[in-house]
Amino acid sequence: MNIKALLKSLRLRKFATGLLLLQLSLTIGLMVNTVILTTSAIDKLNNPLGFDVENLIVVDHIPTSGAFRDPSYFRSIAEQDLAKISALDGVVSASHYNQLPIQRGGWNGNLQAADFPDDGVLEKYLRYVPQFYASANALENLGVEIIRGRALNASDDITKDYYTPGKRDDIEQNIVLTESVAKAVFPNKPALGELTNNGRVVGIAKDFSITPGHPGNAKYYGMFGNFLFSQPDREQHYIVRVEPGQLAHVKAQLADTILSVQAERDILRVQSMADRLSQFYSKDTGLASLFGILSLLMVGVTVVSSFAHAHFHVTQQRKFIGIRRALGARKQDIMIYVFSENWLMSLLSSILGIGAAVALNIGLSQVITIDKPDILLYCLSVLVIFVSGSLATWLPAYKTTKISPVIATRTL
């Protein structure tokens, strides 16, 4: 293989060669970044969330009638809802929540030790700790384990006192914290038994994913109290835990079950927790899909170019190929010659492609978060280019075998 001769031949057609090299490198650059986006989207979806995502159904609803303004009416309906849902075939348990795990934003507040100094500065994410007001069995319902202390029970329910005039300010709530937030609020001592600005810690729960968008352990921060916020202006949430395989069956009945208790409700959404998860990441998966489609299109266009480049060269060089054959080159020598030109292009573009991949990665990181490219990924993309380029070159290379040596002697 005469590399120098090949390079020279390419240099004579600088413009055409340059165009193809640019296309190949940009395609490599795009493919690398597409795979990065795709794998990160898949990772996010497959990240262990720490709770039983597969067997949970979420119901979001809101009352439409003014009758619900009476807190005791509100409460009695909620209790009836949960009782009827729990009685359904295939249901393990059901709880109410003021907000849901896997969310952006929500019902947050400061969480700090009760003796935290007034002029102290609280760490950023401790100012936005999700405050879950839910049934006593809220965590068990999610499949989250209590690792220290105890779970909440009926005696921790503050709903009645909260809605009794005069009693609200005296409430000291019993709360359960997730492991990470407990450690963040009480770094130097066990949190169990300590008093916070939101109540006394009676239990520590295992970490599970509550606000996936927060960095580090802040995504696991959460505080749980046994309380039913009995005001009808906000969406209410029930999470229903089902036996394996019963999800579709139960999901179909939930809306009717709730409405059969009291029809003046708007059932906004009945969704499996798994669907909620994919919806949460729909932007990531959506973008990865778009990039994927674009990469395919780009490879397609580049294949067309590789084909045109090889075809053009072959037709231009017909006479010289004929001369070579007349002088003794075999058909496969010519074919290899044509292929080697394409392989050289792929090689050159794999070098340029490094720049393209890095530049595109930097450009994208200005608007979205994207991981940096790694070597393995890069090599994979280069391989795709080699293979698709070779495929594109096949037909023109094959056509050279039809060039008869007699061309060398023709004067026309």
Add this chain to the structure above:
Amino acid sequence: MEMFNYYLKLSLRNLSRNRLFFSLMITTLAVGVGVFLANIAIIKSMSADPLPHKSDKVFNISLNIWPNANPSPELLPIMRYDDAMHILKNEVATHTMVHYQTQVYTREVGAASVTSYQAKVRATTPGFFPLTSAPFAYGGVWQGDHAKQVVIGDSLNQQIFGGGNSVGKLIEVDGKPLEIVGVLKPWHLKPLFYHPGHRQAFSATDDLFAPIETALDNEWAINVQSLSTERINSVSDNRGKNAFFIHAFVQLDSQAQINEMKNYLENYSQMRKDGGDFLRETDNRLLDVNQWLELNKVVDKQMLAFGLATSLFLAVCIFNASSLLLARYHSARFETGLRRAVGARISDIFYQGLVESTLVGIFCAILALVFGWLFLQLSLSLFPKLENTSDIDGSLIAIGIAIALATSFISMIYPLLKACHAQLSTTLK
């Protein structure tokens, strides 16, 4: 003109004689333009100016007052009831309004059916309507801060009353009647500049507009964003407390007004500081509509990222078309050489190429618009949240055609120039 017709005839003949080549070239170029255009449609719609006639005169107010020590420097877009009331009292701005977002279920008083309709509510002040240039179809704004009067939007009017002049009719929320004093025309405001945060930027305009005091009186809950540093016992309890939930906007028509407003806010901050509040390190902020939208990063980041990728793809498609044309002009060199030999000037050959490129560009434009539409539907299906964010209007189609023609031209330039300047000789190949 005669020559133009001749070149047109030649171009059509070239296209029909080299069908495979041209379909390949037009298709690959159209895919690049189409995908690019689909993304542009979304970005253009998202970065549109919602109030083009006065976007530089309407301002968001964000205050730097915080009740606790050591506040962070970042300003909040929401303020307290007391702050909002003070801002409403100003005599500087042409229009002032404050608002918060809530939601109710409502139906016509005395309607046979018990079905209540969900209504997104803007609890606000009378200045809202002239400031946002909200279009009234019937009636006008309420009289009195605590009035039990509301204005409704067109879609709610259609839903409850089937349309028409509903001024004077009564609707009920939680059993309490409210009189309709105004009905708006169908109103598209994109982005929703007065409430762009927390993914509200591309939701529809509100269904119901009520006096803010009435909403608080009736305990209509605060939606989207609220913050408090003390316990709030009910919605009406927000008055006078350190509960941040109200947004404020003013219309300032001159630089003098802007300066005066800044002073007014500065004085207020000082007053609150003297009264025991703390001030953040940043100054009070007045941002006009477009600045406000930019701060809220209303244009979807994913779409911007994809925009980068589609630009690269378009470049690749242009390069591809260019190399295809290079091959084509090379194989057409016999005729070009012949024409030059018998007396065609370089400009004649160039003009001929131009006409052909325009013809190709037109076919490409048609195909690109089709591809663009298809890809747009694909994008919207992958990003359902973008539903309201792409308008295919005349200007977009014009942009698409322009890009298709431009790319056709760009990809042709070098190959054509090369063909024009080829060496002449009597031995044409």
Add this chain to the structure above:
Amino acid sequence: MLKMNNISRIYRSDTIQTHALRDFSLEVKSGEFVAVTGPSGSGKSTFLNVAGLLDGFDQGSYELDGVNIKGLNDDQLSRLRNEKIGFIFQNYNLIPDFNLFDNIDMPLRYRGFDAKERKRRITNALEQVGLASRANYLPSQLSGGQQQRVAIARALAGEPKILLADEPTGNLDSLMARQVMELLYKLNEQGSTIIMVTHDPDQARAVGRNVQVIDGQITDHSIYAPVGNNAPIEVNAGISA
């Protein structure tokens, strides 16, 4: 009509300089029929390229129909080619998917004639070469000799001052070659100035005047008794037809 004085044309590559034409001087008067002969590589083609304004020259001067070529830009040269020169190529060089009418029409388009004028000239030209009835035919439907005659018609339609023919019968068998040559003689009788490059010495001698080119220079300048009646009187070197 054509006056070349000390023309030099040098082709330069990285390492080699080739003098394709060297001190080349030639004068052709209106109405002459000149044959240019010479071995391969002698510079005949270069001479034709320069004469036909397809290529430039490095030294010397060239006057065509009273116009000095020096310093003219491409637009002006193209104009001159279009108006004053008619090419006849060895390979006919007709556009295969145009019919005869459109083939002859092609150079006329660059002249700016309107449709009526073009039609008149095309019909005339086809009549002159005896193919008027086949205006709608495609070149592939004609014999080699007929195609060359169409090419001649194309050259004539512009009413050029000079016809430049490059081996016009090179691809034809002897019968068709005779037909084409007879056409050329006829045209010359009618007053056309023709310069013809040829390999065939018999063909060359049958024509009024011969110019031999070797190594880029004119070596022999013979005038033979012409086939037709209007003949220049001088006879040189004693070789007669």
